[in-house]
Structure formats: structure tokens, C-alpha cells
Amino acid sequence: MKILKLLLGAAAIVCTINLAHAQAPETELLEEYASPGVRGMGKGKGIVIGYERVPQFDITSDAKDPRLQDGSGRVRRHNKFDVKLNAPILNKPQTKLIFGIDYKFEEFNFEDVTPAAYDLYEYLEDKNLQSIGAQVAYLHSIDNRRFYLVRLKGELNGDFTKDDINVDLFDYFKSTVDVAYGWKKSPDYAIGVALQFGYTFGRKSVYPAILYNRTYNDRWGVEAIFPANARVRYNVNDKTLLFAGYRLEGASYNLYVDEGPLSEFGEIELRRTDVKGVLRLEREIYDFLWFGVEGGFRQYYRNRIFDEVGSKDEILDNDLSGAGFVKFEIFVVPPRRFMEKNK
Numbered sequence: 001m002k003i004l005k006l007l008l009g010a011a012a013i014v015c016t017i018n019l020a021h022a023q024a025p026e027t028e029l030l031e032e033y034a035s036p037g038v039r040g041m042g043k044g045k046g047i048v049i050g051y052e053r054v055p056q057f058d059i060t061s062d063a064k065d066p067r068l069q070d071g072s073g074r075v076r077r078h079n080k081f082d083v084k085l086n087a088p089i090l091n092k093p094q095t096k097l098i099f100g101i102d103y104k105f106e107e108f109n110f111e112d113v114t115p116a117a118y119d120l121y122e123y124l125e126d127k128n129l130q131s132i133g134a135q136v137a138y139l140h141s142i143d144n145r146r147f148y149l150v151r152l153k154g155e156l157n158g159d160f161t162k163d164d165i166n167v168d169l170f171d172y173f174k175s176t177v178d179v180a181y182g183w184k185k186s187p188d189y190a191i192g193v194a195l196q197f198g199y200t201f202g203r204k205s206v207y208p209a210i211l212y213n214r215t216y217n218d219r220w221g222v223e224a225i226f227p228a229n230a231r232v233r234y235n236v237n238d239k240t241l242l243f244a245g246y247r248l249e250g251a252s253y254n255l256y257v258d259e260g261p262l263s264e265f266g267e268i269e270l271r272r273t274d275v276k277g278v279l280r281l282e283r284e285i286y287d288f289l290w291f292g293v294e295g296g297f298r299q300y301y302r303n304r305i306f307d308e309v310g311s312k313d314e315i316l317d318n319d320l321s322g323a324g325f326v327k328f329e330i331f332v333v334p335p336r337r338f339m340e341k342n343k
Helices: 002-021 119-124 162-167 261-265 336-342
Strands: 047-054 057-063 071-091 095-110 129-141 146-158 173-186 189-198 205-215 220-226 229-237 240-256 267-286 289-306 314-320 323-332
Touching: 071 119, 095 119, 119 261, 129 240, 146 189, 173 205, 261 267
Parallel strands: 146 240
Antiparallel strands: 047 071, 047 323, 057 071, 057 314, 071 095, 095 129, 129 146, 146 173, 173 189, 189 205, 205 220, 220 229, 229 240, 240 267, 267 289, 289 314, 289 323
């Protein structure tokens, strides 16, 4: 489990590096100041809207507490929706301060859910498991070889409603701090190390990661934050990119169950871990507007319920069968006039 936690933490750091790259045009990377981006990487994403669907798969639940029973069922679909916005507060060649906000939710739809169905499945049916986050990232280039990055992020994660936010805001709040230090070996090669301190996957922990971005020629490159994310990039042309690789994803949600056997525990926590094999296409629609489509196989490694937030005491261990998935995105990137101006 310790190794798994390290993997998950590294996965969370991916968004920190990507957030910095969002405001580091590749034309600026080549000369004076170092940054995580390399030649050939896609343009930084300022606004992203995405939708993901996983179709039918089986679920079984193994009770770890005598007050609960085992259960089984079938999920008709698992939907995820997210919106992200990144914008520079300070955008100087050597120093960048970036503000980002995001909103996402996921929901499960089960087959044959009735009042007599398994308690957890009945509770999760059409329930929006939400996350609202805000972050600030500071990227500073020490010189043309070295850079460092600091990110602060706060999130509200759970099955909350508008009324809950007004009354119990801090019950859902979790914070993280990311720090990274890197070296720009050339315009085509950047490496670095990173640490995260926070509650991204439930209990407070420290997670390490290694950054490796490299472009080998005009067509091929690798973008990775080991061990949680790695993909091979193929540049078809300036308007089309192809990727193949894998990534780890995870989340934790605070749940307030007020009916059925689970209500005996009050506030509980759902933590999940997924491993994805991914094929992805990114294509320009018009100048600053792009779309992305990806698909592959999603293996649910862990999906567990704990008796309280941050606890080690597991009360349900859910086994979710692997399944294919598809995701669609539309996103806004810096327009060509902006990129040419930065030259």
C-alpha cells in the first residue's frame, strides 16, 4: 500500500506541472529561462470542458464491519464531468503566477435499484460526488537551466449541496502543497523532482515524483511524471497530436449517509484508485479552440469506504470490474497572435 500511495501522489503532481506549462509558451522555452515544457508539447490549456463515460460493469462489496452485509450489483454507467480554468496573474518571462479553479463531479447509475437494494448502491444512485477546487501556482526560472514550482490548492470534496457549503464548509475541505525543482538540459529535454504534502487521497501523506519530458525529433517525444503518468507523443503536424500511455487517477469524497445501515457511522469516506491505459487524439478546430478524444481500458484498483474521514478502518471493500472508457474534451489554448508576440 505504501507504494500505491506514492503512485497516487505522483499522479496528483501531474496537474501542477501541467498548470505551469499552461502559461509557458514553447517559443519562450528555447532561449533565456528554464521551464518544464519542451519543444513539440501541446499548447497550454486555459479552459477545459470534459465528459467521460464508463459503460456497464459489475460491482461486489465485501463488508469489513459486522453491522454491514456483503452485496453485489451492476453499474449501467459511470459518468464524470469537469470544467477547469487557468489564468496568469503574473506572466513575466522569468516568473509566472497562475490561478486556477475547477469543478468536477462523478455519478453512478445502477441496474434495478429499489428501496430494498443494497444500501451503498441505493445511496450512490444518481448522487453527485463533487469537487470544487482553487489553486495558485508559482513558477520561477532561476536561470536558463534551473526552475522551481510551488502550488497551493484547496478543495471541497463530497456529496455536498449548496446548503451544506453554507453551513459545514470545512467538513469537506482538503488542502495540498506541491513543490518541484527541475533542470532544463536543452529545449528538448527537462527533468525534475517533486513532492506533495496533503490530503489528496484521504489521509495526510507525502508523495514523491520524477518529471521526465523529452522530444527526440520533429515527430516523437515522451511526457512523464513517474511513476504515475507516462505517454508517448507523436506530432502529426502543428494541428494534430497523438498520445499513447497510462495514468493513475484517484479521489476521495466525504459522504453523509442519514438512512440505512451506513447511517450508523455518520460521516464516512469513499476513496478510489483507477489505472488507465489510454490512446488520445488532440486536434485544432480553429486557432485557439481545440478538441480532444481519448479511450482505452480503465481498471479499478481500489474502491473502499472508511468509517470516518482520514481513518485507516475500512468498512467496505468494493471490487469493480475493469471496463473500457471514452472521454471527450474541448479546450482553449493561447491564440497564434499571442504565441507569435512572445517570439
